[in-house]
């Protein structure tokens with residue numbers, strides 16, 4: 001059975017996110033984007049609306065909503081600004097859902113429940129100064145010292161690095177396997193910002209996502225308690241890939257929000273601007289740009305919804321999520337470029353939001369798997385070079 005109708009619960013989450021975007025993002029986003037800082041009222045507003053844990057089960061402080069709800073909320077937040085959707089991507093997609101799926105009960109009580117309630121913020125630390133796409137190139141180490149791991153290293157380009165309380169961090173726990181570039185030597189740990197030896201900082205001068213925090217985390221002889229190992233030693237690579245399956249999903253759905261924002265701004269402007277004695281909405285080449293935005297929005301939506309449906313069944317969706325992310329980000333970039341074009345010179349200035357959309361659209365083809373990495377993945381699935389195995393832990397099945 002194929003059912004494209006959203007449930008009442010899904011619509012309630014969408015409306016909640018839409019309201020937060022309308023009240024707390026859209027009215028002042030230009031100011032925060034120009035000042036390159038996060039709106040300090042946004043996280044509290046998201047927490048108050050349960051947007052920081054709505055798809056975590058109620059027993060851990062969430063609302064027990066499903067993956068389609070997560071997609072809809074991502075779209076609404078990114079309609080406001082990409083930086084707001086990034087909060088959902090890292091706090092829920094890359095931090096909370098992996099902990100729900102892979103961590104033991106004790107870790108869930110300690111590090112998931114406060115995150116789902118919005119009392120604490122979590123993020124994901126995989127990338128390093130010299131290792132992004134090439135995960136096995138990471139240099140951080142976590143050496144077993146008996147009652148703790150000694151963590152050293154540096155994470156770079158981390159969303160919410162300077163804001164989060166908890167980090168899901170990946171480091172080599174097996175130094176022999178590090179030398180051999182064998183990813184079964186990487187482990188995942190939950191690290192608190194409050195641990196001695198942890199320092200964070202913010203990056204400035206970014207092309208986009210300027211109203212969001214992006215930074216670095218440095219670990220210098222950090223004693224990570226043994227119990228903060230997530231799942232088992234050597235399973236970190238697998239957990240990191242699982243994290244990306246959830247984060248990428250929010251990026252795909254979020255990109256649809258950006259496409260819609262580009263489309264709506266272009267429709268509005270084309271009904272105001274006249275050239276050659278008529279509104280530009282009458283010109284066929286302008287219509288084509290708007291039609292392309294609509295097509296990109298519609299088929300990208302189908303792709304993330306299919307991935308969301310698989311996730312709701314507790315099924316692996318690495319292939320479908322990658323495809324949705326790749327296509328939706330590409331369409332968002334194309335839509336943002338066309339939205340600037342529709343606005344002519346005014347699109348080239350921050351008098352209109354499309355200039356921000358254009359800058360924001362670029363990041364998503366870089367983070368959570370670059371455009372090239374997803375292109376290779378899709379080709380490799382088709383060519384039979386890549387086949388996903390069942391993993392021992394997968395998402396819990398959720399009622400819709």
Ligand SMILES: Cc1cc2nc3c(=O)[nH]c(=O)nc-3n(C[C@H](O)[C@H](O)[C@H](O)COP(=O)(O)OP(=O)(O)OC[C@H]3O[C@@H](n4cnc5c(N)ncnc54)[C@H](O)[C@@H]3O)c2cc1C
Pocket residue numbers: 090123124125126127130131132133134156157158159160209214363366367368369370371372373376
């Ligand atoms: C705004 C922002 C937020 C981010 N947030 C986070 C976060 O919260 N946590 C986190 O861990 N990371 C985060 N990142 C980092 C992001 O995931 C990495 O930037 C990304 O994985 C790419 O890595 P890189 O920048 O090192 O590029 P590289 O891996 O060095 O790639 C450089 C270029 O080479 C290409 N390339 C690399 N390998 C291949 C190949 N095999 N075949 C073809 N082409 C290839 C790439 O596609 C790219 O074009 C963020 C980045 C940005 C920009």
